[in-house]
Amino acid sequence: MGAASAILVVLITLFFPPLGVWAVAGCGADLLINICLTILGYIPGHLHAFYIEYVYYDRREQAREGRFAAERAPGIYSDRVQTGGLGYGNTA
Numbered sequence: 001m002g003a004a005s006a007i008l009v010v011l012i013t014l015f016f017p018p019l020g021v022w023a024v025a026g027c028g029a030d031l032l033i034n035i036c037l038t039i040l041g042y043i044p045g046h047l048h049a050f051y052i053e054y055v056y057y058d059r060r061e062q063a064r065e066g067r068f069a070a071e072r073a074p075g076i077y078s079d080r081v082q083t084g085g086l087g088y089g090n091t092a
Contacts, residue, residue: 006057010050017042017049024056025078033077052081059084 013020021034030052038045055073062069063084072082 002060006053009053013046013049013053017045020049021052024053025076025081029077030081052076052078056081056084060086 009020009023012023017038018031018035021031025031034045034048034052037048055076059069059073059082061084063086069082076082
């Protein structure tokens with residue numbers, strides 16, 4: 001199920017980057033930044049969205065392996081993305 005959801009998020013991001021960011025990071029500063037970048041130009045919105053998705057899925061994989069990143073990823077404000085979706089007491 002994890003690979004199918006990742007592919008679906010990538011496909012959604014190809015057509016409308018803020019929707020992909022919302023699916024991964026939720027409603028917050030990352031979504032607002034991505035909306036502004038998408039309005040300024042379609043390519044910057046894509047770059048930001050794919051960066052957020054990469055960090056999210058990379059951190060999620062690290063958490064499943066029992067490794068947790070010691071430092072926060074630069075330019076990402078969502079705790080959900082920083083922890084790979086394993087925040088608030090959830091475990092792998």
